[in-house]
Amino acid sequence: MSIGFGIFLMAVGAIVAWAVPALWAVEGANWTLIGYILLAAGALVTLFGIIMAARAGRSTSVSRSRVDPDTGTRVERTERNDDLL
Structure with missing residues (x-):
């Protein structure tokens, strides 16, 4: 889910950074800066x-049962084994 949301943020950031300033100018709003911030946030997400996702694929669990x-x-x-990066 977070990978898709990050890609969405990057797409919106690219549109805001490069398309909105050419189409719509608003006093006091630096659309290019807002777009670059969204691009960076999307990359981090x-x-x-x-x-x-890579960490979740590395965990294993083993269940054992016996009669005392x-x-x-x-x-x-x-037993759960989580291999950390």
């Missing part, structure tokens, strides 16, 4: 989304 011979109850154990 996209990069963050890629890092999070002393009490006769089932014991379940789950």
Whole structure:
């Protein structure tokens, strides 16, 4: 979701930076600067989304269950391994 939102922000930023100043001039609004800020924010959101997606693919979990011979109850154990970048 964040990768798509980042690409959307970059597209809106490009439109605002390069198309809006030529079509619509407003006193006190620097459309080029606003567009570049949106482009940078979109790039950061996209990069963050890629890092999070890569990190989510590296986690593994192992579940084991056995019966305790002393009490006769089932014991379940789950181990999770997250490899960090």
